[in-house]
Amino acid sequence: MDSIVASQLPITANVNDLGHLEVGGRDLVDLQREYGSPLYVFDEATLRENCRIWKRAFEDHVPRVQMFYAAKALAYSGILDVIRQEGWGVDVVSEGEIRAARHVGFSSKDVVFHGNNKTPDELRLALEFGTKVVVVDNEYELSVLSDLATQAGKTVPVMIRVNPDVDPHTHEHISTGQLDSKFGLPISTGLAEKVCRQASEAPGIKPVGIHFHLGSQIETVEPYLAAIDLAMKFGAEMTQKYDFRLDFFSPGGGFGVRQNGTEVPTPEYFASRISERFQESARQLGVALPTLLLELGRSVVAQAAVAVYMVGSLKHIDGVRSFAAVDGGMSDNIRPALYGAEYPIAVANRMDEPATQSYRIVGKYCESGDVLVNEAKLPTLEHGDLLVMPMVGAYAPAMASNYNMAYKPAVIMVSEGEVRMIRRRESFEDLIRLES
Ligand SMILES: Cc1ncc(COP(=O)(O)O)c(C=O)c1O
Numbered sequence: 001m002d003s004i005v006a007s008q009l010p011i012t013a014n015v016n017d018l019g020h021l022e023v024g025g026r027d028l029v030d031l032q033r034e035y036g037s038p039l040y041v042f043d044e045a046t047l048r049e050n051c052r053i054w055k056r057a058f059e060d061h062v063p064r065v066q067m068f069y070a071a072k073a074l075a076y077s078g079i080l081d082v083i084r085q086e087g088w089g090v091d092v093v094s095e096g097e098i099r100a101a102r103h104v105g106f107s108s109k110d111v112v113f114h115g116n117n118k119t120p121d122e123l124r125l126a127l128e129f130g131t132k133v134v135v136v137d138n139e140y141e142l143s144v145l146s147d148l149a150t151q152a153g154k155t156v157p158v159m160i161r162v163n164p165d166v167d168p169h170t171h172e173h174i175s176t177g178q179l180d181s182k183f184g185l186p187i188s189t190g191l192a193e194k195v196c197r198q199a200s201e202a203p204g205i206k207p208v209g210i211h212f213h214l215g216s217q218i219e220t221v222e223p224y225l226a227a228i229d230l231a232m233k234f235g236a237e238m239t240q241k242y243d244f245r246l247d248f249f250s251p252g253g254g255f256g257v258r259q260n261g262t263e264v265p266t267p268e269y270f271a272s273r274i275s276e277r278f279q280e281s282a283r284q285l286g287v288a289l290p291t292l293l294l295e296l297g298r299s300v301v302a303q304a305a306v307a308v309y310m311v312g313s314l315k316h317i318d319g320v321r322s323f324a325a326v327d328g329g330m331s332d333n334i335r336p337a338l339y340g341a342e343y344p345i346a347v348a349n350r351m352d353e354p355a356t357q358s359y360r361i362v363g364k365y366c367e368s369g370d371v372l373v374n375e376a377k378l379p380t381l382e383h384g385d386l387l388v389m390p391m392v393g394a395y396a397p398a399m400a401s402n403y404n405m406a407y408k409p410a411v412i413m414v415s416e417g418e419v420r421m422i423r424r425r426e427s428f429e430d431l432i433r434l435e436s
Contacts, residue, residue: 329363
């Protein structure tokens with residue numbers, strides 16, 4: 001098997017005597033026959049292992065830490081439930097995600113509420129259900145939240161999301177830490193301090209910490225270290241100037257995962273360097289060590305899933321290239337088209353055959369940009385071959401659409417040979433149910 005593919009598959013993956021790829025003790029060819037394609041197959045063992053590795057990595061280095069899963073990466077109940085069982089909390093950004101967290105039984109103290117434009121209704125819901133903190137992103141939100149909390153006779157713990165102006169060196173569409181960003185309150189322009197002061201004076205609001213999030217798929221630790229220095233110093237200043245507590249501190253999430261050959265630091269490396277700098281910074285500033293809150297999405301779920309597609313049309317254009325079209329594409333995974341995400345790909349029913357041909361793997365939707373893999377080296381493809389794409393657990397099914405009236409794919413979870421349906425494939429009836 002290709003080494004890049006092998007390094008990105010779920011931990012239970014292996015090739016059986018038929019040359020077929022198995023995940024969670026199940027042959028993907030059999031699963032496609034039973035559930036159709038495109039099919040998203042989650043491996044429960046990988047999901048649990050990722051939760052444990054990351055949790056342990058931080059707990060080994062920091063006395064008080066709480067792990068949160070960024071539900072935006074994928075918020076289906078079957079996924080959230082496993083993560084809850086692993087002792088994680090959840091970071092939510094919308095009414096739907098708040099309700100999804102409640103639906104699977106997360107308690108209020110395990111929910112943090114994010115977003116750059118939370119609506120009054122969403123804030124009301126967060127107040128009603130209760131959250132550990134609301135992470136305030138801007139002045140308007142603070143004033144609406146203060147009014148709503150006062151009306152409800154409550155006091156809401158809030159963290160202030162600062163923008164430290166640190167470039168995480170990732171794709172601009174998934175970068176949030178630089179000054180020119182819709183997220184967070186810049187420290188350098190004075191806006192973050194203004195909102196911290198307002199938070200310390202606003203009725204119904206109790207400021208308890210500082211938060212930043214630099215972006216996603218961050219492949220080095222240095223941006224975190226630079227931002228921790230700035231944000232901790234800022235937080236310490238706020239405690240001296242205002243009625244502001246630094247009980248909690250969060251460097252967000254965004255840890256990169258292996259992408260088509262790129263190497264990224266291990267969880268242990270990210271966790272030890274971040275924890276070290278965080279504790280060193282608290283010591284130097286003379287503040288009591290806050291509880292560290294982490295919010296991981298991609299690094300928890302990406303590797304836990306593979307997508308299975310069936311090859312349909314094959315087209316060779318002399319002197320140009322060969323195209324292989326599959327039965328899914330941008331409707332179930334828009335990430336390659338949206339921001340150039342790269343995935344390896346292999347033939348699930350012929351894993352042991354040598355890769356001899358180059359193909360562009362395209363979807364079936366009506367956009368030229370509907371490309372899943374720009375150039376893949378594969379065995380000579382035949383109609384009906386099954387392609388397997390690793391690392392699709394994060395932000396792929398979460399961003400699925402009904403473009404071309406596509407039915408969102410089935411998502412299943414496999415564990416020791418057993419299959420659980422996480423979300424069945426949509427039908428035409430599902431698509432027209434809300435129309436009048
Ligand atoms: C505030 C916040 N926290 C955490 C995350 C999770 O990021 P990732 O999935 O890259 O870990 C995001 C995602 O963009 C986010 O916006």
